[in-house]
Amino acid sequence: MKDITIIGGGPAGMFASFYSGLRGMSVRIVEFQDKLGGKMHVYPEKIIWDIGGVAPKPCYEVIQDIVAQGLHFSPEVKLNERVIDIKKLEEQHFVVETESGEVFHSKAVIIAVGGGIIKPMTLDIEGAARYEVANLNYVVQSVQKYKDKHVLISGAGNAALDWAADLAPHAKSLTLCYRKDEISGHEHMKDELAALGVVEKKLTAIKQLVGDECGKKIKEVVLVSTEDGTEEVLAVDEVIISHGFNRDSALVDNATVRLARHDDFYIQGQGNARSSVDGIFACGDILKHEAKVHLIASAFNDGANAANLAKKYIEPEAYDNGRVSSHNEVFKEKNKEVLKKYLVNA
Template identity: 40%
Template sequence: MRKAEVKDVTIIGGGPAGLYSAFYSGLRGMDVRLIEAGEELGGKVCLFKEKMIWDAGGQPPVQGGTFADQLIGQAKTFDPELLTGRKVVRIGRGEDGLFEAETSDGMIYPSRSIIMANGGGIVTPQKLKLSGAHAAEMDNLFYTVPSIARFRGETVLISGGGDAAVDWAAEFLGIAKEVILVHRRENFCAHEAQVEKVREGGARVVLNASINRLVSDGFKQRIECVELVDSLTGRVFPVAVDSVIVSHGFDMDATLDFGGEAEPEREDGHFFIGTAEAVTTVPGIYAAGDCLKYDGKVNLLVGAFQDAVNAVNRAKTFIDPDAHDRGMVSSHNDRFKKRNRELIRQIAGVE
């Protein structure tokens, strides 16, 4: 086992709660390490990069991808150590009493405190288990939407019956040449208003059907046709397509082992039972965002940010009992004085 240098706090998870925890930890003068299992930061926001976010305070409507980039930029303000592509498999205590986060590659990351910000666990889209599907991911088979403009003028088949699938069908109206929405059941589980919008917008809705086979061009593995099967009659019929979007939900990996005295109380083996101040049942381990449960919890971005602030403040006083129990507002914080002057001069047009 290799061991990294000791940090004040290790944050597990690189979504909104984790990224804001990294920023606020730096604001409070703490050495920060953030570990994210995925290859990119941003969490679930990055699964819907083209979706508009309206409910972040003081933030004009913004696409998810842009919002994630802004969060990442903010998190980097105080130069934290940001690690991606590393899955934390165990959290325990070392002989020196420090917390140790062990990753799947055998690395040990010690710290004086832990902030859990791992949401519902590691989230990956459910993929088609059909011949040719993996190869087609390099071309015109998608599980997330990289850019709406990418599908302009195309015949797009969307498979799924939940909110995400129906919302994408609605977004593509007037952009794609044709939208084909395929659902394996008789009724959608998405919001009725969105379903009606899709129907009235001219999308072709195919119910009681599912993808049976992908037909490619045989050279680039580009899908040219999707073979659908009617679940009621067994009839198989082809549909010519330019692109395919699969929205069948997500697989969640919430496995994480805690050793001995580092085991906080959890619900369903994952969600941390805590308080509105982000405190778990183990001193030194705090939680923020969707992975934390308490009475009055707000499961919105604004709630994740509040959890992050509380988690960082509690971690700070755990490490240094003489520290103030909360950070100063940014307009008065010593760490921002020089930067504030520089920004004000830029705004005023002074060199």
């Protein structure tokens, strides 16, 4: 039996893993994806600004740092495992069950599933799925893929606008279409996109995808006006669909343990990372309480708070907080490695 089972391997879960290890607890991380890092893999080249004391850097670099830190105390990691139930058998004995039939026992549980399992909303057009391997995209993994291409983005939320702003300087042309009469993302983006040469088509939707001779790639998109039904054919090299995400909250909805909720989705915190069930804690985007700020930096605070509360739950006589200091004995060898690297590069 482990001390802690952490459900979710994103920023909150990974820092909870680090801090739990710092507090001398054994940890198991259970992650639905085939890699650690969570939703940050959706936008690997996005520049991250919301971590205090960290200069802006690409998300893929942040992921590497977060994962390395979270693995510092050698937690057990279970990837490709979808958790379907959490049971409390007695105090300090929880059972976490996965879809594959795995059963994990621990003294406490930290839920760090972000906004739930994130699934992009797909384009509801017959035959669209066949183009997903080639040039129908639901996330932007690399700007380079769109260099010197004719790109169409469907959507008007913040993600669509951010992708348009990122890709426009590199693409041969970029068209943004959406059903509404105005964008739903940040209004200031309109001027920025116009300055970048983005062609905006409001009150417009994708009606049909026209494949090439082999039927493997989209070569044209038929756009239709939602006002009068007129159609326009647009030649494209790449199509990006940004219609939002479906948030799968089945775990918290259906778990045997019944947790207090906020807006029928989030786990209601008790002023901190404590849930309504003793021994279950939450951190990151899935957690709501009055002092919550939804930033990556806040996920780290949540993770440390959850770990400290879990330590006190397992060992009531333990200190309230861990000791994060370069003089902590657990960092002695690592400090030598880091110092040696910097002295060599000096």
